[in-house]
Amino acid sequence: MKELFFEEQREIHRILLEFSDSLRENLDCLLACYEMLIRIDFIRGKAEYALETNASMPQMTQQPIIKWYDARHPILENALKQKGKQITPLKIELNEKQRILVISGPNAGGKSVCLKTVALLQYMLQCGLLVPMKEISTAGIFEKIFLSIGDEQSLSDDLSTYSSHLKNLSEICENSDRDTLFLIDELGTGTDPAAGGAIAESILEHLNAVKSYGVVTTHYSVLKHLAFDHEGLANAAMLFDTKAMKPLYTLTIGNPGSSFAFEIAAKTGLSESIIANAKKKLGKQSIRFEEKLQQIEVNKLESEKHLRSAKQYDEILYQTVQKYREMSLKLELERKNILNSARNEAKDILSSANRQIERTIEQIKTAKAEKETVKKLKEEVKNNLITLDKAIKEEDKKAETNLKQITNGTVEENSLTEPLKKKNIKIVSSPIELNDYVIFPQTENIGQVVAIDKNRLQIDMGDMRIQTTEKNVRKIDKHSYLKQLRDNSRNTKVNDGQIQIKTSFDLNKIRIHFNEKLDLRGYRGEEALSELEKFLDNARMLGERNLKILHGKGDGILKTLVRDYLRRQSDILSFHAEDIRFGGEGITVVQMQ
Numbered sequence: 001m002k003e004l005f006f007e008e009q010r011e012i013h014r015i016l017l018e019f020s021d022s023l024r025e026n027l028d029c030l031l032a033c034y035e036m037l038i039r040i041d042f043i044r045g046k047a048e049y050a051l052e053t054n055a056s057m058p059q060m061t062q063q064p065i066i067k068w069y070d071a072r073h074p075i076l077e078n079a080l081k082q083k084g085k086q087i088t089p090l091k092i093e094l095n096e097k098q099r100i101l102v103i104s105g106p107n108a109g110g111k112s113v114c115l116k117t118v119a120l121l122q123y124m125l126q127c128g129l130l131v132p133m134k135e136i137s138t139a140g141i142f143e144k145i146f147l148s149i150g151d152e153q154s155l156s157d158d159l160s161t162y163s164s165h166l167k168n169l170s171e172i173c174e175n176s177d178r179d180t181l182f183l184i185d186e187l188g189t190g191t192d193p194a195a196g197g198a199i200a201e202s203i204l205e206h207l208n209a210v211k212s213y214g215v216v217t218t219h220y221s222v223l224k225h226l227a228f229d230h231e232g233l234a235n236a237a238m239l240f241d242t243k244a245m246k247p248l249y250t251l252t253i254g255n256p257g258s259s260f261a262f263e264i265a266a267k268t269g270l271s272e273s274i275i276a277n278a279k280k281k282l283g284k285q286s287i288r289f290e291e292k293l294q295q296i297e298v299n300k301l302e303s304e305k306h307l308r309s310a311k312q313y314d315e316i317l318y319q320t321v322q323k324y325r326e327m328s329l330k331l332e333l334e335r336k337n338i339l340n341s342a343r344n345e346a347k348d349i350l351s352s353a354n355r356q357i358e359r360t361i362e363q364i365k366t367a368k369a370e371k372e373t374v375k376k377l378k379e380e381v382k383n384n385l386i387t388l389d390k391a392i393k394e395e396d397k398k399a400e401t402n403l404k405q406i407t408n409g410t411v412e413e414n415s416l417t418e419p420l421k422k423k424n425i426k427i428v429s430s431p432i433e434l435n436d437y438v439i440f441p442q443t444e445n446i447g448q449v450v451a452i453d454k455n456r457l458q459i460d461m462g463d464m465r466i467q468t469t470e471k472n473v474r475k476i477d478k479h480s481y482l483k484q485l486r487d488n489s490r491n492t493k494v495n496d497g498q499i500q501i502k503t504s505f506d507l508n509k510i511r512i513h514f515n516e517k518l519d520l521r522g523y524r525g526e527e528a529l530s531e532l533e534k535f536l537d538n539a540r541m542l543g544e545r546n547l548k549i550l551h552g553k554g555d556g557i558l559k560t561l562v563r564d565y566l567r568r569q570s571d572i573l574s575f576h577a578e579d580i581r582f583g584g585e586g587i588t589v590v591q592m593q
Contacts, residue, residue, distance in 0.1 A: 046129055053077070054576065055130035058137035064179050064213055065140035066094040066118070069573075071133040073117040088249040090117050094213050098234040098253075100204065101215045102227040105238030105257035106264060109247035111217040112149070112185050114238070118215055119147055119183045134574050142213070143179035146172040165190055166199075173206055182207065182214035187223065197222045208232045224256035315543070426477040432457065437481050438473035446476065467571070468537050514538055517548040525561050532565060539592060540571070547590040548578065562588060 023030065049055075053074040070089035077087040092114070094101065103111050121131045125139055148168040172182050188200025197220045204223060207214060208230060216223070227233040237257025239248040245267050262275050425439060425446075432438060432449060438459065439446045447466075451458035455470050518535045520528045532549065539547055551558040566575050571593045578587035 050130035053132045055132045056135045056574075057130055058125075058133060058135060058139040061138060061140050063140045064142050064181065065096075065138060066092060066122070066213070067138040068092050068121070069134040069137045071117055071121055071131070071137070073113060073120060074132050075120075076113065076117075077132065090114055090251055092118065092215075092251060093253065094215075097232070099211065099213045100208055100227075100233045101236045101253065102204070102223050102233060102256070103215060103217045103236045103238065103251070104219060104224055104259070106240050106247055106260040109238040109240060109257075110249040110251075111238055113249070114251055115149065115183050115185055115215055115217055119145070119149070122181060136573055142181040144175060144177075144181070146176065146180065146182040147184075148172065149183065149185040169203055173203060176207055176210055176212040178211045180210075180212040180214075182212055182216075184214065184216040187216045187218050188220055193220070196220075201226055204233070205230070219259050227256070426480050428475045428477050430475065432470055432473070432475050437476050437478050439476050440473055446481070466537060466541050469533060472533070472537070514542055514544070516544055516546065517550060519550045520558060520562065521550060521552045523558070525558070528558055529561060529565055532562060536569065536592075545592050547592065549588045549590060550583070550586065551588065553584075553586045556585075559585065559588070566590060 053072075055074075058068070069091055071092065072087050072089055080087050088110070092101070103114060105111055121133065122139070122142065123145060125131050126141060126145075131139075146168075148165065169184070169187075172184070176182060187203065188196040190196065200218065200220060201222050204216065204226060211232075218224075224235055227235040234253055235256040236251055236253045237255055239250045239252060240246075240257070240260055241248055245263060262279065265275055265278075266272070427439075432452070434449055434452060436449050437446060438449060438457070445461065447459035447461040449457050450460045456467055457470060457473065458467050459473070516539075518532065520531060523531060528551070535547075535549075538544075549562055551562050553559070563575065566572055566588070573591045573593055575588050575590045577585045578589050
């Protein structure tokens with residue numbers, strides 16, 4: 001059995017030797033393929049992780065800058081998903097005028113999470129990974145990234161918590177410059193508050209002087225005051241719901257945040273007498289400062305609430321004014337149309353009556369005025385006059401009914417829009433240039449071109465600006481149109497020699513028929529893109545923000561066409577596949593500016 005075993009081993013060894021010999025001449029090629037496989041596997045791993053975290057590629061710049069929208073910590077987001085919760089996205093900006101953010105706020109309010117999110121995403125980005133934030137975000141490159149987060153206490157090196165903290169800060173101060181991003185958690189803590197606050201203030205002043213970029217979290221009031229007084233520094237706060245006594249995990253830039261120490265202490269069950277005694281020891285000035293911070297946040301939230309409400313009322317008022325203008329113009333046009341129609345009918349009736357009278361006189365002359373003939377003709381004239389009177393009364397009644405229908409808003413749409421189609425507008429075939437006037441053939445609305453980007457036009461419609469393509473409009477003769485505007489004083493307004501157009505834009509009609517979900521299934525590529533373009537233009541005019549495009553899955557050709565087109569639109573914040581429960585990759589959800 002042993003001999004058989006050794007024989008088997010020898011045979012295995014022989015086969016491996018022969019196989020190795022046959023491959024040895026291709027060794028360099030095999031090693032190169034091996035390296036390529038490693039690289040491809042690494043790229044595939046990055047791509048799969050980007051899909052898993054719904055990551056994207058922000059707009060990159062060589063300047064050290066951070067302007068992020070809806071940034072999310074990928075590990076935290078995954079942990080919250082498993083618990084059935086949603087993460088609160090982060091909006092943060094660091095620029096030349098606002099290089100250093102001093103974030104304050106309550107404990108467990110999200111300050112450290114904010115800091116770690118900035119650190120992780122910036123490092124991921126500079127390692128070549130896509131990051132979970134909106135594509136409209138802007139991200140720069142930093143030559144150095146320094147972090148001081150957590151406790152590096154060491155017994156073997158005889159370092160205390162504060163000593164290890166200071167060691168990190170010393171290294172940061174010595175090596176920071178214009179291309180540095182530093183992130184410091186709880187700056188100055190771990191020692192006497194007065195001394196720690198002074199050291200922290202000096203460190204922050206030094207880092208600001210060397211033009212470094214960074215984010216620090218703190219509870220020190222001196223650092224909050226410092227950010228108010230120094231250019232380059234800005235206060236930021238993590239919002240806190242004072243009624244529900246819970247953090248909102250939302251970062252706001254501009255004002256410092258309160259630590260809410262007494263409120264949180266009361267919520268945890270600490271005795272009221274102890275809290276009251278603590279307030280006395282702290283002093284009235286500090287209490288007032290904390291209360292002022294709270295009041296600022298309350299006022300800010302209240303102001304934002306009123307602003308949203310005011311915007312809603314402005315929208316309602318704008319729609320009402322537009323509707324009034326539209327109805328006023330339609331009423332005037334229809335009134336003229338009815339009067340013209342009535343005049344034409346009256347002319348026809350009178351002309352018919354005159355012809356009848358002439359025929360009667362001719363017959364009397366021909367018959368030499370015989371009594372019976374004259375009597376008969378008089379009877380015919382009398383009957384004709386009765387018929388004429390009835391016809392005039394019917395026309396008057398018809399005109400009155402039409403005017404009532406217009407006043408009550410019940411006249412048919414076709415009758416109202418018909419006069420607009422009779423405008424004497426001259427179409428010009430020359431290329432569209434800046435400041436030209438164009439007309440939308442379907443709605444006959446006219447506007448002025450104020451910007452051109454390739455084949456996309458930005459058109460001033462008086463009260464609004466819209467974007468569209470050249471194929472959706474026709475150029476009109478500028479001089480004749482302006483002359484027409486000047487001749488009609490009701491539709492022009494002269495300001496500093498410039499004629500401003502008042503367009504009656506029928507937004508209400510578009511709004512009634514608009515559906516935020518566009519179904520493109522069954523369309524061919526070019527037809528689908530044409531429908532999509534009209535759909536987005538209408539959404540822009542109506543101010544719609546959240547849209548859905550149903551293109552189906554199939555071979556994915558229509559989906560690719562749609563998403564490539566969306567990617568080229570500058571006013572689209574983001575787009576992504578619908579939730580798997582509601583259609584998944586067959587539907588694209590779009591969010592517009």
